[in-house]
Amino acid sequence: MLHELHLTRDRLGSAALDQAPRTQPLDRPDDHATGPLDADSTQHIGRGGPPPIGRTRRRRWPWVAGILLVVLLIAGGLGAWAFTAGPLGTVSVPTVAGKKQGRAVDAxxxxxxxxxVxxxxxxxxxxxxxxxxxPGxxxxxxxxxxxxxxxxxGAERYTVPSVVGQTEAAARTAITSAHLKVGKVTHAYDETTASGKVAQVAPxxxxxxxxxxxxxxVISKGKQPIDIADVTGRPKxxxxxxxxxxxxxVTFxxxxxxxTVASGDVISQNPPNGVGHRGDKIQLVVSEGPVMVSVPEVVGMSAGAAKTKLEDLGFQVKTNYPLLVPVLFQVQGQSVKADTQAPKGSTITIDVV
Known part of the structure; x- marks a missing residue:
């Protein structure tokens, strides 16, 4: 506003500002006049009385302009202060990048x-x-x-969920919910994880x-099947x-x-064959060999009595006649010595003469 006022004053110039308005002053009436003038009267009318209106306004203008100028100067000064050192002024933003949050806020x-923040x-x-x-x-x-x-x-990081033992579908949901992605999915035998459940995860x-x-x-296929070998008849x-x-x-x-099975060899196994899994139990039964029986003394006994005694003990008896024709029908010899052990069911030969 102050700038516009100065510009207007400069454009008008001092001559225009000082020029009196063209207004005819009013004549003050003659104090001695006694009546109205005739149209043909030549009486002189004096110029006394109050000053013309135009001259009064011209003398007041500098005061009004001065007051206005002062007001504008004060307003301009206040405005300049407000937009510089005052509340509407500007400040330079300090450098805070790289500082701790607390120090940056203080600055x-x-x-x-x-x-x-x-x-x-x-x-x-x-x-x-x-x-x-x-602003920067x-x-x-x-x-x-x-x-x-x-x-x-800080760095954006997420925790890999623990999905071992879960189904593949549940594991996928947990991984994607953790802002991660499901990578390779493979299947393998696992001795401790049920089939269809997650056995391993990486990372x-x-x-x-x-x-x-x-x-x-890695999704478990369950325990790995293993063929059961037949070990019957083999040494323990x-x-x-x-x-x-x-x-x-292996248990026994x-x-x-x-x-029929020699002592120390496997008679049987359970299960006998087929397919099992690691850790399954297989029971073996080991042979002690045949039952051993003490052979009695039958020499001097009749052939019939000797045969009966040996058969009662579980032996097989074979009779041999050395002289072709028996005379005494007594046992003169036996293939297994008396008081020795022989397998039950084995054959003992007696010599009858």
Whole structure:
């Protein structure tokens, strides 16, 4: 406004400002007049009385202009102060990037500004440190305006969920909900995890990873089937080693006598054959050989009595006649000496003369 006033005054010039308005002054009536003038009267009318209106206004104008000028100067000064050192002035935003949040807030407030804080993940800036400011460092900002600080939340990391033992569908849901991705899915036998459940996960559950990291899953096919070898008739130690190497657990039942399986060899196994799984138990029964019986003395006995005695003990008896024609019908010899052990069911030959 002050600028426009000065411009208008310069355009008008001092001559125009001082020029009196063309207004005829009013004549003051003659104090001695006694009546109205005739049309043909030549009486002189004096110019006394109050000054013309136009001259009064001209003498008041400089005062009005001066007062207005003072008001405008005061208003302009106040405006200039308000927009410089006053509340409407500007300040330079301090440099706060790289500072801790608390120190950055103090610096902004000390400059006469307000603070608003937002947070973002950052791979490069440590947690709690200012990443940037808006307006930026060195920019002019109105006093009491707001500066937005962007503060780092640190690197964005998420925890791999523990999904071992879960179904594949449940594991997929948990992984994607953790801002991660499902990677390769393979299937393998597992001795401890039920079929169809997650047996392994990589990276390991509980580890922290970047968003979008692929998590591989191994789904269990259950225990691996193993063929059960038939070890009957084999020596005990050999049979046990064969089954143990295959992953089975070997137990032993009570040993039994056998007329057909040598002592120390396997008579039977349970289960006998087929398919099992690692850790399954297989029971073996080992032979003690045939039943051993003490052979009695039959020499001097009649052939019939000797045969009966030996057969009653479980032996097979074969009669031999050395002289072709028996005379005494007595036993003169036996193939197995008396008081020795012989397998039950074995054959003993007697010589009858």
């Amino acid at each position: 902004i407030q000390h400059a006469g500004l307000h603070v608003r 937002t947070q973002v993940f950052s791979e490069k800036v440590a947690r709690g440190v200012v990443v940037s400011a808006t 460092a060195g920019d002019d900002a109105r006093k009491n305006s707001t500066v937005t600080l962007t503060v780092s939340k 390991d559950g509980g580890s922290t990873q970047k968003p979008g990291t692929k998590v591989d899953l 130690a050999d049979a046990e080693q064969t089954l143990t190497d295959a992953g089975f657990t 039942g009570a040993a039994q006598h056998s007329d």
